[in-house]
Amino acid sequence: xxxxxxxxxxxxxxxxxxxxxxxxxxxxxxxxxxxxxxxxxxxxxxxxxxxxxxxxxxxxxxxxxxxxxxxxxxxxxxxxxxxxxxxxxxxxxxxxxxxxx
Amino acid sequence: xxxxxxxxxxxxxxxxxxxxxxxxxxxxxxxxxxxxxxxxxxxxxxxxxxxxxxxxxxxxxxxxxxxxxxxxxxxxxxxxxxxxxxxxxxxxxxxxxxxxxxxxxxxxxxxxxxxxxxxxxxxxxxxxxxxxxxxxxxxxxxxxxxxxxxxxxxxxxxxxxxxxxxxxxxxxxxxxxxxxxxxxxxxxxxxxxxxxxxxxxxxxxxxxxxxxxxxxxxxxxxxxxxxxxxxxxxxxxxxxxxxxxxxxxxxxxxxxxxxxxxxxxxxxxxxxxxxxxxxxxxxxxxxxxxxxxxxxxxxxxxxxxxxxxxxxxxxxxxxxxx
Numbered sequence: 001x002x003x004x005x006x007x008x009x010x011x012x013x014x015x016x017x018x019x020x021x022x023x024x025x026x027x028x029x030x031x032x033x034x035x036x037x038x039x040x041x042x043x044x045x046x047x048x049x050x051x052x053x054x055x056x057x058x059x060x061x062x063x064x065x066x067x068x069x070x071x072x073x074x075x076x077x078x079x080x081x082x083x084x085x086x087x088x089x090x091x092x093x094x095x096x097x098x099x100x101x
Numbered sequence: 102x103x104x105x106x107x108x109x110x111x112x113x114x115x116x117x118x119x120x121x122x123x124x125x126x127x128x129x130x131x132x133x134x135x136x137x138x139x140x141x142x143x144x145x146x147x148x149x150x151x152x153x154x155x156x157x158x159x160x161x162x163x164x165x166x167x168x169x170x171x172x173x174x175x176x177x178x179x180x181x182x183x184x185x186x187x188x189x190x191x192x193x194x195x196x197x198x199x200x201x202x203x204x205x206x207x208x209x210x211x212x213x214x215x216x217x218x219x220x221x222x223x224x225x226x227x228x229x230x231x232x233x234x235x236x237x238x239x240x241x242x243x244x245x246x247x248x249x250x251x252x253x254x255x256x257x258x259x260x261x262x263x264x265x266x267x268x269x270x271x272x273x274x275x276x277x278x279x280x281x282x283x284x285x286x287x288x289x290x291x292x293x294x295x296x297x298x299x300x301x302x303x304x305x306x307x308x309x310x311x312x313x314x315x316x317x318x319x320x321x322x323x324x325x326x327x328x329x330x331x332x333x334x335x336x337x338x339x340x341x342x343x344x345x346x347x348x349x350x351x352x353x354x355x356x357x358x359x360x361x362x363x364x365x366x367x368x369x370x371x372x373x374x375x376x377x378x379x380x381x382x383x384x385x386x387x388x389x390x391x392x393x394x395x396x397x398x399x400x401x402x403x404x405x406x407x408x409x410x411x412x413x414x415x416x417x418x419x420x421x422x423x
Contacts, residue, residue, distance in 0.1 A: 012383070014374070014382070014383060014384050015344035015345070015348055017367070017372060017383070017384040017386075018340045018344075018365070018367030018369050018372045018384065019368055019369055020368045020369040020370075024368045024369075028341050031341050032344075034421045035341065035345050035417065035420065037421075038420035038421045038423060039349070039420055071345060071348035072348055074348070075348060075353070079352070085352065085353045086349055086352075087349075087353035088346055088349045088350045088353065088413040088416075088417065089353070089405050089410070089413055093412075093416045093417070094409040094413045094416070
């Protein structure tokens with residue numbers, strides 16, 4: 001259990017695997033937030049991970065937000081806030097042949 | 102088998118259609134000394150536990166009769182597993198603790214559903230990690246079952262290892278080759294082995310054999326065919342990007358993406374990743390060595406275009422810099 005936030009320590013989400021030390025874990029979290037931001041922006045959402053508390057904050061442009069624990073929950077929250085699931089096979093992600101616009 | 106560093110029990114799920122030879126194969130493995138320090142759990146859909154009698158000479162056998170663990174008896178399975186975990190947690194570290202569980206499912210079970218039950222339980226997820234799904238396929242009857250039964254296909258699709266049993270009794274060599282080619286098409290990611298009366302024999306060559314066209318008519322569902330796509334994780338796609346992408350894909354398309362399996366390079370080393378439908382098993386760090394499967398992910402599924410996967414992944418990789 002985390003003494004600050006009360007989240008029970010789970011075995012770890014699968015997306016949190018692969019980092020050898022705390023520094024890398026932190027870097028990976030910031031990087032993940034940047035990638036999430038880029039993907040969620042067209043849906044009118046932002047992702048923020050300050051690195052202080054566990055979890056990622058997903059917010060709409062009008063200010064409603066949710067703090068979620070892992071990437072699985074990120075997409076559930078994004079679907080709820082945006083009203084539609086973020087589908088990586090959506091034409092906006094595959095149509096341009098990999099070119100980000 | 103070495104204990105996991107995180108102390109969790111490894112669980113092997115042994116599945117396969119009714120009468121495919123699961124118990125025979127397991128009995129032989131136990132006789133040969135595989136699965137040491139292992140608790141065997143037998144699940145039988147019928148009320149009379151026959152398999153328990155067959156495996157009687159093995160000490161650690163627990164029988165779960167009267168319902169299939171992937172559906173009606175799922176609660177019973179979870180309760181039994183929790184009891185086992187409780188008892189194990191109460192032992193001293195110096196005492197012998199179970200390191201491995203083999204769960205032999207009933208012939209009617211979908212192994213994928215059992216993996217979901219274990220991963221989805223808030224207690225068991227801390228104690229048990231499903232390490233392998235072995236599916237026994239009967240060389241005599243499997244082609245018919247695959248043609249007519251969606252369950253038979255579901256079992257084959259989720260396997261890590263396929264064991265083709267009764268290979269010595271297969272009526273004709275052409276049909277056997279056809280079966281092997283069909284299995285390889287249904288689940289290209291699984292390793293295949295063969296057995297006769299439970300003991301391992303070599304897998305017959307099936308190069309050039311045509312897989313059975315397992316298409317629509319007998320399929321109760323009108324779903325499109327299943328195919329495998331190989332994704333290459335080149336230098337632009339690191340683990341962070343890939344995990345963001347895959348988690349989104351499984352959320353949006355989890356019912357269509359049946360299986361993902363491969364090895365990614367991460368700062369901590371080579372990471373073995375596998376998923377069954379929406380459930381991703383805890384990734385495992387592999388010993389450092391070069392392998393042809395490195396940086397390659399096999400995605401098995403239906404309902405999308407193969408080329409879209411790599412394109413979408415590429416988009417995620419460059420999106421951050423846009």
